[in-house]
Amino acid sequence: MSLVYVFNNYGGPETEALIDRDAPVPGPDEIGLEVRAAGVNPADWKFREGQLGRGFAVPVPMGQEVSGVVTAVGAAVEGFKVGDEVFGVPAPGRGGFAEHTTMRAIEALAKPAGISFTDAATIPVAATAAYDLTHVVDLDAGSSVLILGAGGGVGYMAAQICAVHQFRTVTVASEAKRELLEATGASFVPSGVGVPDAVRELFPEGVDLVIDLVGGQALRDVAGLAVSPDRVVSAPDPDTAAALGGTGRSTDSESMEKITDVIAYELVDPHVTATFPLDRVREALAAVETGHAAGKIVVIP
Numbered sequence: 056m057s058l059v060y061v062f063n064n065y066g067g068p069e070t071e072a073l074i075d076r077d078a079p080v081p082g083p084d085e086i087g088l089e090v091r092a093a094g095v096n097p098a099d100w101k102f103r104e105g106q107l108g109r110g111f112a113v114p115v116p117m118g119q120e121v122s123g124v125v126t127a128v129g130a131a132v133e134g135f136k137v138g139d140e141v142f143g144v145p146a147p148g149r150g151g152f153a154e155h156t157t158m159r160a161i162e163a164l165a166k167p168a169g170i171s172f173t174d175a176a177t178i179p180v181a182a183t184a185a186y187d188l189t190h191v192v193d194l195d196a197g198s199s200v201l202i203l204g205a206g207g208g209v210g211y212m213a214a215q216i217c218a219v220h221q222f223r224t225v226t227v228a229s230e231a232k233r234e235l236l237e238a239t240g241a242s243f244v245p246s247g248v249g250v251p252d253a254v255r256e257l258f259p260e261g262v263d264l265v266i267d268l269v270g271g272q273a274l275r276d277v278a279g280l281a282v283s284p285d286r287v288v289s290a291p292d293p294d295t296a297a298a299l300g301g302t303g304r305s306t307d308s309e310s311m312e313k314i315t316d317v318i319a320y321e322l323v324d325p326h327v328t329a330t331f332p333l334d335r336v337r338e339a340l341a342a343v344e345t346g347h348a349a350g351k352i353v354v355i356p
């Protein structure tokens with residue numbers, strides 16, 4: 056038997072439960088793994104609420120980025136063997152908050168020895184999104200970037216990527232995150248009504264890229280600070296971004312590998328601020344569901 060954290064109905068956190076069932080068996084193009092760590096993301100509760108579709112029959116396993124050790128290899132899989140250390144997104148219908156899961160081999164990467172299982176479990180969703188958002192246009196060193204929601208899982212890694220590229224970055228977050236963000240070399244503006252004026256004071260000519268991790272009105276308030284409408288990219292709210300002339304996040308098959316190298320070189324730190332065991336996933340999810348998490352929260356089975 057094998058523990059897995061699920062939701063039993065599309066809805067609120069009261070539908071979540073830790074259940075025991077047979078370990079999942081990998082399909083022909085999948086690998087099975089013993090989970091070592093799984094990153095927590097806003098997508099976990101959005102999925103539970105049905106905001107991202109209701110395509111899977113309940114109970115639905117939760118957790119969308121994972122690292123672990125290969126325990127079984129599907130018949131059609133090449134390039135992985137039992138005992139390999141890997142990370143990636145669980146196969147459709149599987150979850151990361153579990154003792155065991157499966158991944159499509161084509162979506163798995165070998166974990167570099169220098170990256171811990173805990174940090175590796177932040178790469179498939181959060182770090183890869185940070186990479187994509189910061190590379191949506193080619194910007195030269197010295198370019199200006201605004202990051203809205205900069206102290207969370209994606210935003211803090213995006214701020215560090217901007218520092219690697221020597222961008223002039225202004226980060227917007229709650230006051231509690233000032234020290235963390237200023238340590239990346241970025242300017243800091245506290246979130247709230249004064250954001251547009253404060254950013255205009257720093258960059259009167261506008262910013263070369265607005266990276267949004269909040270959406271809605273907060274995005275509308277800052278979108279006009281971009282040098283042109285198409286220099287706005289949003290991970291959580293592509294519809295509002297598009298309505299303003301910007302775009303949503305897009306990715307390609309190489310992003311995860313590229314950001315993994317950057318993390319392996321210790322140029323970006325995923326900044327895991329808390330870890331929780333499987334029997335406390337509800338708390339881990341609740342912390343992220345507040346919408347005000349700092350860095351990454353990771354589940355360690």
Ligand SMILES: NC(=O)c1ccc[n+]([C@@H]2O[C@H](COP(=O)([O-])OP(=O)(O)OC[C@H]3O[C@@H](n4cnc5c(N)ncnc54)[C@H](OP(=O)(O)O)[C@@H]3O)[C@@H](O)[C@H]2O)c1
Binds near residue numbers: 273304
């Ligand atoms: N489309 C995709 O592929 C994709 C991929 C990854 C993430 N996302 C989405 O992108 C969003 C961010 O993800 P995440 O993992 O970084 O979430 P997170 O860890 O919860 O971080 C969000 C951050 O936004 C800050 N924030 C909230 N309201 C704000 C406001 N009005 N102004 C400025 N900052 C504010 C929060 O803390 P403070 O308020 O304390 O500063 C928090 O640090 C989520 O909605 C997620 O679902 C989408």
